[in-house]
Amino acid sequence: MLLTVRKICMISSLLGVMACSASVDQQVTETKESSALTVVQWPIIYNDKREELSLEYLNKRYNIKAEEAKITPKMVVVHWTAIPTLKASFNAFNSPMLPSSRGKISSASQLNVSAHYLIDRDGTIYQLLPNTTFARHVIGLNHSAIGIENVGNGSTLPLTTEQLNANIALIKQLSQDFPIEYVIGHYEYKNFVNHPLWKEVNPNYLTEKTDPGETFINQIRASLTNLNLKNVPELPQ
Incomplete structure (x- = not known):
């Protein structure tokens, strides 16, 4: 069954009640629900x-030569979109081709950036890609990383x-579904240069990132201590 986001509202999770955004009219597939989590398929x-x-x-x-663009998830990378709305954030990821405005990273590939999940400011979780499908969201680590994007920018739109x-x-x-070893903020990806998970062939292909902010990612990790995650490596000298 197809539902519009306007019709998916006030859905419950263990964390409390999360109201779906009413600003998006595009159709999404029905939600996946468990006792712990509700995810809207979009x-x-x-x-x-x-x-x-x-x-x-x-x-x-x-x-990596592969027949299918699949990943083996071993980490989660948390981002912010730096785009103010859910709809505009979705549209930024939707096209397979990188837009002309992203010239700084176009030399590496014409593949558009994307992520597996997009979280609106009210906490509603949208799944954009299957968990094991390749997405371009973090240099050097995409082959093993599930990406979570959050609508906001940390300054004029701080994450909620x-x-x-x-x-x-x-x-x-x-x-619970994958052997996740690391949970990192996008700004920490350079710490994995020279790490066994690092795959980027060009040592000069690095960009500066600040998302999702040090406080936000530390708050996330502080709530995940029972997962026995590995510590983020020290930044290479």
Whole structure:
């Protein structure tokens, strides 16, 4: 059954009640619910072109030759979108091709950036891609990383308590389904240069990131101590 986001409202989770955004009219598939979590399925375009570009990225950036653009999740990377609305954030990820405005990273690939999850400011969780599908969201680690994007920017739109609680609940669920070893903020990805998980072939292909903010990611990790996650490596000298 297809539902609009307007019709999916006031859905309950163990964290409390989360009201779905009423600002998006595009159709989404029905929610997946468990006693712990509610996730709204809202897939971005995944067609032959996105698969082709994903396989090309794996090959050229990571020296991984694969028949399918799949990942083996071992970490979760938390981001903010730096885009003020849910709909605009979704639209930024939806196209398989990188827009011309992202010229700084286009030399690495024409594959558009994306993530597996997008969390609205009210805490509603939307799933954009299956957990084991390749997504471009973090340099060097995409082959093993599930990406969570949060609508906001940390300054004029600071991430919310509802988003914090949603991230914690989602990561707990993911850790039940996959052997998650690390939960990191996007800004910490450089700490994995020279780590066994690091795959980027070009040592100069690095960008500066600050998302989702040190306080936000530390609050998430403080609520995940029972998962026995590994410590983020020290930044290489």
